[in-house]
Amino acid sequence: EPEVTQTPSHQVTQMGQEVILRCVPISNHLYFYWYRQILGQKVEFLVSFYNNEISEKSEIFDDQFSVERPDGSNFTLKIRSTKLEDSAMYFCASSGDRAREQFFGPGTRLTVL
Amino acid sequence: DQQVKQNSPSLSVQEGRISILNCDYTNSMFDYFLWYKKYPAEGPTFLISISSIKDKNEDGRFTVFLNKSAKHLSLHIVPSQPGDSAVYFCAAMGSGSARQLTFGSGTQLTVLP
Numbered sequence: 305e306p307e308v309t310q311t312p313s314h315q316v317t318q319m320g321q322e323v324i325l326r327c328v329p330i331s332n333h334l335y336f337y338w339y340r341q342i343l344g345q346k347v348e349f350l351v352s353f354y355n356n357e358i359s360e361k362s363e364i365f366d367d368q369f370s371v372e373r374p375d376g377s378n379f380t381l382k383i384r385s386t387k388l389e390d391s392a393m394y395f396c397a398s399s400g401d402r403a404r405e406q407f408f409g410p411g412t413r414l415t416v417l
Numbered sequence: 418d419q420q421v422k423q424n425s426p427s428l429s430v431q432e433g434r435i436s437i438l439n440c441d442y443t444n445s446m447f448d449y450f451l452w453y454k455k456y457p458a459e460g461p462t463f464l465i466s467i468s469s470i471k472d473k474n475e476d477g478r479f480t481v482f483l484n485k486s487a488k489h490l491s492l493h494i495v496p497s498q499p500g501d502s503a504v505y506f507c508a509a510m511g512s513g514s515a516r517q518l519t520f521g522s523g524t525q526l527t528v529l530p
Contacts, residue, residue: 308460335516339518346522347520352516397518405451408460
């Protein structure tokens with residue numbers, strides 16, 4: 305069964321460093337999303353991406369964040385200068401139909417020291 | 418901003434009995450609702466969904482009920498099995514172009530053998 309994959313599973317970085325989180329969505333899907341879950345809190349929407357551009361972004365997704373689909377298979381989330389409060393589980397999701405379910409990857413645990 | 422609420426943080430049920438998980442929402446613009454199951458250190462796994470034009474959707478042991486006038490939905494699991502023990506998230510999708518998901522805070526279901 306097709307699935308969304310994410311790498312790395314765990315990323316530890318120093319505050320102020322750049323990180324890139326990688327995702328491979330399900331191959332025939334067209335809509336891509338990033339969510340995050342800070343420990344003990346809800347899963348929160350960050351950004352959606354369709355047709356090589358951002359469709360919508362939340363207030364969390366500020367200028368420190370960017371997304372890219374560099375090669376038609378990978379979907380990346382870059383945080384330019386990490387802050388302590390960026391520590392969270394980051395989930396990538398994809399959907400083949402805007403009106404249907406989104407399938408999530410296993411997540412990347414980001415720890416900012 | 419609690420547009421999707423799951424008021425029960427935990428629920429314990431005996432194996433073989435029915436599990437009922439509840440979810441309330443406040444935003445009338447939500448038109449599609451989903452339930453996800455999540456194990457620790459994994460991403461949310463899609464279970465079942467329902468469109469706002471329906472009041473019931475069934476898939477095997479899982480049934481979702483939607484009461485639009487009360488802005489309430491519930492997930493019924495019958496019969497409950499120990500493997501169903503997990504955190505269950507309710508999520509809602511708006512009618513905007515990006516179709517981002519708004520999640521509830523989750524309910525930890527424990528099915529006792």
